Amino acid sequence: MNYGKYIISGVILVLVIVLFIFSSTKVESGHRGVLLQLGAVKPTILTEGFHFKIPFIQNVEQIEVRVQKEESSQSAASKDLQMVTTKVAVNYSVDPGAVNKLFQEIGLDYRTRIVEPAIAESLKAITAQYTAEELISKRPEVSAKVKEMLDKKLTKYYMLLEDINIKEFAFSEEFNKAIELKQTAEQNALKAQRDLDRIKIEAEQQVTQAQAEAESLKLKKEEVTPELIQLKQIEVQEKALEKWDGRLPSVTGGATPFIDLSGVK
Structure with missing residues (x-):
């Protein structure tokens, strides 16, 4: 009798364990559980941790709600019909309340069904609104517009756009050469303009200097008066007297005839 009780207890324990195994489920961290009952989706959303379900009637599908990363490379025509290959990284997540x-x-x-096509469509639509050069010069604006369009598309399908990063715009080899030539021409034009400005400044400096010199000569000329001339003559005569040794010249000239004074004692 006791042996039979042990067998029955063991069977019951095994049934309990089996029932527990089949009636419990664990939702992993960073996931939400979708409860299915005979294949139909129930409104209940299971959070992380252990949960109970009806064995063989209910089962749980887990969906990740952590941030996921999608990298894509898409080719499209710009507004000026240049082929552009855009490399973009998109961070998104599934809405935990709508799994x-x-x-x-x-x-x-x-x-595959939603995220990748939405990225491709958004990139192509926004790229077509800008010329190839504008895609480079207005990169933050382009990125913002792509993000806005992509956010609307993902939100419609119960996903949240976290961030977008345009990593690169790649153009054809011919366009790259044209850009390089244009940059070289712009640099040469800028250098020529700087040289022209320098020459202009130097010429203006020379004109200013000549004007200053002319003004100086004019002032000096205005300062020469008859009194000043007479004063200068007196100064010359005084210097001549300082150097005179007291001897009269032997020959004189002027209004009177020349007289030889060498014989006068």
Whole structure:
């Protein structure tokens, strides 16, 4: 009798363990659980941790709600019909409060069915609004517009856009050469303009200097008066007297005839 009780207790324990195994489920960290009952999606969303379900009636599909990264490279025509290949990195996540709707309407392959086409469509639509040069010079503006369009597309399908980063714009070899030639021409034009400005400044400096010298000569000329001339003559005579040794010249000239004074004692 006791042996039979042990067997029955063991069977019951095994049944309890099996029932616990089949009736419990664990939702992993960074995920949400979609509860299915006979294949139908229930409105209940299971959070992280252990949960109980009806064995063989209910099962749980787990969907990651952490930030995911999608890198894409798309080729499209710019506004001026230049072929542009854009490399972009997109960070997005599934809305934790709508994983059941996502699973019901889209399924687990939402990355292929929704995310990748939405990125490609957004990039091509925004790229077509700018010329090739504007894509480079207005990169932050382009990135903001792509983000705005992509956010609307992902939100429609229960996903959240976290961030977008345009990593590179790649153009054709012919366009790159044209850009290089244009930059070289602009640099040469800038150098020529600087040289022209320098020459102009130097010429203006020379004109200013000549004007200053002319003004100086004019002032000096205005300062020469008859009194000043007479004063200068007196100064010359005084210097001549200082150097005179007291001897009269032997020959004189002027209004009177020359007289030889060498014989006068």
